[in-house]
Every structure is written in structure tokens, then in C-alpha cells.
Amino acid sequence: MDLATRYMGLPLRNPLIASASPLTGELDALRRLEDAEAGAVVLPSIFEEQIRAEQDRWERLTAAGADSFPEALTYLPDPGAYRVGPDRYLELIREAVRAVDLPILASLNGVTSEGWISYAKGIEEAGADGLELNIYFFPTDLGEDGQALEERYLQVVRAVRAQVSIPLAVKLLPAFSSLGNIARRMVEAGAQALVLFNRFYQPRIDIAQLRLVDDLALSSRNETRLPLFWIQALRGRLDVSLAASTGVESEQEVIQYLLAGADAVMTTSALLRDGIPQMKRLVGGLRDWLERHGFASADAIRGLLSRDRLAKAAPTARARYIDILQRYPDAEDGQPTAGSPAP
Secondary structure, eight states, X not given: OBOOEEETTEEESSSEEEOSSGGGGSHHHHHHHHHTTOSXXXXXXXXXXXXXXXXXXXXXXXXXXXXTOGGGGGGSOOGGGSSSOHHHHHHHHHHHHHHOSSOEEEEEEESOSTTXXXXXXXXXXXXXXXXXXXXXXXXXXXXXXXXXXXXXXXXXXXXXXXXXXXXXXXXXXXXXXXXXXXXXXXXXXXXXXXXXXXXXXXXXXXXXXXXXXXXXXXOOGGGOHHHHHHHHHHTTTSSSEEEEOSXXXXXHHHHHHHHHTOSEEEESHHHXXXXXXXXXXXXXXXXXXXXXXXXXXXXXXXXXXXXXXXXTTSXXXXXXXXXXXXXXXXXXXXXXXXXXXXX
């Protein structure tokens, strides 16, 4: 069974990638992920704030207005509290490249092109096989329009692309008003892969203590539909690799993403919940399913259900939308009634 694939030009032994998490920041875990048949790993993100601290800018940022708004400083994270510091991060890359025979992808998490684009060059020089940009910006300014926001994202991609020659992926948020258009412009700016999607980490409210609670809710398979939709929609229409990154709990989600058109499937939550052996179960489950259904490779099913492949045989998206709504009362558990076309 041939599970080999290519992701933004990099050869992978299979489509499963261990995405950025605390697990991928330890050499022992990286070796265990290699033994568990991971196709590649994304190291934990290094944050823009960490890089600013390395450049002796953190002190100026926090001290600049201390007399006028000291309470605001409590919202800035202590750079010493980060898991991996800037110098240590470059060393982690070098050690990881030596420790495992897997593609090693670094991850930068930031909101501006200033202050950390030059660090991308250090990541390349440290030996990373690729770089994932995790651009995480909340547009809470009511005066900033969508076009200006999109341009901020594109400026980051262009600036980093100008610094490095290694493959570059961009992890997108699903909140753009015209996601297909921004995806195309990201590719034009230099992205060789799009990761769908970055998740908003939203607070919950503790009504007993009347406070906001910031915690991390791991993704579940119930969140796969949005990335499935967009991977299916983008497959074959852009010259870019597509990676799925939400809700992968079992081989079923892996198979669905591949059928939609994903080149790679990333998982974090399943590994944090069930441990590194879950990676081997995912790869094995994919292999077994392909064999049972008579497919000789992962490539054989990639994009079989993409919109590009089904364009001539399937009704339009709006027609499908109307059909699904009209026959919903006659269907149980989301399954079509007898004689109804599959959604």
C-alpha cells in the first residue's frame, strides 16, 4: 500500500502530520512520533512576542507607557513563561533535524511583518524543511475594514517569503468574508500550502465567580464540516497544497479530508487526548480502509469528492443547499431518505 504524498513539494511517507503542540517540542516525543509513522511534524509555534524579547524590545514595549496605563501590562504575557525561547527554538530545530528522519516544519505565530520576518531566515539556516505561518490577529478595531485587514495578512506572507526559500505554509482563519479570494491572494503572495483552519480560542464565562475563563478546548470531529467544505471547494483550483487541521479523531476524518482533496491531514487534539500511539492507529486505519476498498494508494482517493471533480456530475451548491433543507424532515440522523440523492 502506497501512502506516500507530497506537501508543498516535500515528500512525506504518508499524509498524517503531527501539528504544533507541546508534544512536538520534545526530542523523545519526536522520535516516538517517527516510530508511530507520522509523515511529518510541525514544531510548537514561536511567538512574535518572544522574538521581540530576544531583540531587547520587550522591555521598551512594556515600559513605554507604564506610568499611564500600568494595569494594561497585566495583559501582556511574561516572555519567560513561554515553553520555548527564541534561541532555544533554533536549537530545537537543529536537534530535531538530527534526531529524526522526518520533514521538520517550524511555526511562527504573529500578527505583524515587523520584528519577526528576519527570524524566518534563522529558522531556515537552522535546517527546517518548511515554515508554517500562524497569523493570529483579532480585528477588534471597529474602524478597520476588511480590505485593510486582508492586506495586513498578505504583507506578512510577502515579507516572510522574501526572507526564505524553504516551503511556506499559511494557517488561515475561517472568518474572511471571501475566503476563496484571500486564499488565491495568499498563493500569489508566496504561500505554497494553506492549512485549514486555525481555530479561535474563545473564552467562556464563569457565572459563579463572574469572570472570563481562558482555557483550551480541544477540537472534535463535529468541527470538520467547515474545513471539509473549503478543501473540497479549493481543490484543483489553486496551485497550492491543502492541509486539513481540525477535528481529526479517527481514520474516518482522515479519509474524509483526503476524499475532499487534502494533500495532508494534521492532528493535535487526538494526540494530546489519546497519546502518541494514536498516530499509528490513524495511519493503520487509513491503510486498512484503502485495502478494503481496493485502492492502491492514498493518491487514488485524493480529491475524488472535490467540487472540481464533481462539477459536471453534481448540482450546484445552491441547488444542493435547497435540496438538503427541503428533505431534512424526512431524513433521520442526517441520512437521505430512500430515493433521495446523496447530499
